[in-house]
Amino acid sequence: LLPLAFLSGFDLKMLAYHHPPVFPALTAEEFPQLRAPPPAAQPAAMGCAGWFQCLGGIALLVPSRFYNKVQDLHQGTGGSAANPLLAYSLIKRLQSDWLNVVHSLEASENTQALKYGYTQVEKDLPDFEDLEGAARALMRLQDVYALSVKGLAKGVFQRASGTHLPDLYSPGQLFPLSADDCFLVGKVAYDMADYYHSIAWLEEAVSLFRVSYGEWNTEDEGSLEDALDHLAFSYFKAGNVSHALSLSREFLHYDPSNKRIARNVLKYERLLVESPERAKAEVGLQRPNVTHLQTRDLYEELCQTLGSQPTQYQIPALHCSYETNDSPYLILQPVKRELIRLQPYVALYHDFISDLEAEKIKGLAAPWLQRSVVASEEKQQKAEYRISKSAWLKDTVDPVIVSLDQRITALTGLNIRPPYAEHLQVVNYGIGGHYEPHFDHATSRKSPLYRMKSGNRLATVMIYLSSVDAGGSTAFIYANLSVPVVKNAALFWWNLHRNGAGNGDTLHAGCPVLAGDKWVANKWIHEHGQEFRRQCGPDPDD
Ligand SMILES: O=C(O)CCC(=O)C(=O)O
Ligand SMILES: [Fe+2]
Structure with missing residues (x-):
């Protein structure tokens, strides 16, 4: 960093602007590898005394005393960029304080406390079976109420194309799903060899991951590459080789060293040369009738229309x-x-x-x-x-x-x-x-x-x-x-x-x-x- 004397008032204002007194923005901006908690997870909102008792602030290593100090320093930064003491402390903080915080004993103690806190509540948290059940429940709602997956990912409950019926439910507040949320639903379907659902959900995951490519979320399970991999294979299993090929090529664009995908690309290319009609073959994927209900259509119609x-x-x-x-x-x-x-x-x-x-x-x-x-x-x-x-x-x-x-x-x-x-x-x-x-x-x-x-x-x-x-x-x-x-x-x-x-x-x-x-x-x-x-x-x- 430039010595204090070389920073103009404007530079300082910019620094202060980029590190506004809002805690999440501050930590995320100053150290992108530190994950700021969502605003709703503030300690007061969660009813606990400090960040370190809270699981809401996962991976948050900043002691509250330091946080308070930083917040105080950001108070009223508008006119204070001219104050040499404040300017000095801002630079010192960015150059040295943060480094000390990150490498402090306190930070590692906090990580330990966080892990301990997690093990204390772990047995009461949902397990994988619960998560799988929740993913299946979403697919069930998609099917029985003929809902569009694209809509669900956006947080709305629109009917899939073809029907002009009004929405069955309009939530007061929208809760859109993340790329990784969609990926997991698709993965649950994929693991059951249910390519009808895996394709719909992984398509959403891929398009959302594409938009945010390069932004890494610590909490995510999957990535664009994972979603492309699963989606390509789902299309292949569903008989759509040309889609499988183009998605695998996209995968190699991001990760050219992956030998398995490179082999898949060769295989798909060979298949398309051997039987070019596969390129056009749009295999109509059938919804799996998991419970072999003979009365499924009747039942779903009654559920939808009362x-x-x-x-x-x-x-x-x-x-x-x-x-x-x-x-x-x-x-x-x-x-x-x-x-x-x-x-x-x-x-x-x-x-x-x-x-x-x-x-x-x-x-x-x-x-x-x-x-x-x-x-x-x-x-x-x-x-x-x-x-x-x-x-x-x-x-x-x-x-x-x-x-x-x-x-x-x-x-x-x-x-x-x-x-x-x-x-x-x-x-x-x-x-x-x-x-x-x-x-x-x-x-x-x-x-x-x-x-x-x-x-x-x-x-x-x-x-x-x-x-x-x-x-x-x-x-x-x-x-x-x-x-x-x-x-x-x-x-x-x-x-x-x-x-x-x-x-x-x-x-x-x-x-x-x-x-x-x-x-x-x-x-x-x-x-x-x-x-x-x-x-x-x-x-x-x-
Ligand atoms: O929940 C319902 O509407 C039906 C329940 C039912 O049929 C049952 O519990 O046997
Ligand atoms: Fe019953």
Whole structure:
């Protein structure tokens, strides 16, 4: 650096200007290798005393005392560039102080403290399975709601091309994804050999990495080269050799010494010479049908459009009414029933519980939530087609459950004392959480549902304990209807015909939650105990 005498007032102003008193800009400008924390991660905002207790300031090595001193020096720099003392201290700081800070014992102690702090909370942080799950959830939302990946990367929820439907969700604040965020989603798809999704997400990653090429982010996992590498191979696997070739050539432009990519380039060139038609071959990539759902299109349409329920005007039998169900319990406060379908019978009871009760039930379940399982042959196990957390609540845990049971008894006229009904199952779906089309009743005699020795699941009462911002409807696939989440309402349907056979028309699903936090509570009522409450009959349609 020039000695003090050679720096003009303007030079000093420029120095001060480039090192404004805003901490993040200051550190990043003065020492680009030091990563400034995002403004939201300031110690006060995070509720901790100094940077060194905070993980928010990862890789931040600057002691707060020095930071405060620097900040004070930057106060009112406008007129003070003429002050020789300040000018001297600025130059000294840039030439010597920072060097001492970076090489200080304090800096290495801070790094150690940062690492120690990280190991303390590490076990509570999301693991790779969580991250993979979150990436899959994004792809699920992309598919089920036909969203454009380009839009998602920008933070908006636009429909993919071809549809002119309005957006399903408009967030108040945009949260665009970074190149590396997109890269990771693409990589998760790539690792599952799902080139349909890897291509869409890696295309976004590549274009974002291109824009910021040369800017290194310590926190990033991938780079432009990584994204080009994975994207080229995805295109090759999808049969598009000419795209694979041009991306691999671009890779070599950035890293000419990579022998593997150089070999790939030769291979792709040879393939194109041997069969030039490959150059033109635009292989239509099929979306993988991971869960082999036969009803996928129907299901997704119902999730997107909230079904096509005929209204009361088309079917007069579908109407709203106050019901007492001959129960003394309901005489003073009848339930508000909205008949949704007669075949299969589906009814929505509005305001079945209060906000207070909903909060209480969620609070009681929260500490017990575990990843939901499904019945598979004789076992219960986790499955990709049901992503949620759930907990069982006995009526002994709180009087609120007792009074809910009383109301369900009054509403249904059924006997729900154990073992004639299961305990209350509280379910929480996070973003992208879903339950693909399924039956609540057992379809095989071996099902674990029969362990209660009270027969099959005759009826379902499902209560919405929350609202959602978008998505999350309950779709009845064959009945061609879907019910939006209505907070505090209870949805009722019969799973079995009067002859005891399962009603195939009750195939239903919980659509993925697009935005929000969805909670439901299930009460499954079994066959036994209802002999005098729901008459049986021989008619297979009844
Ligand atoms: O969440 C929903 O809308 C449906 C849930 C469901 O079908 C179930 O838990 O069995
Ligand atoms: Fe269900």
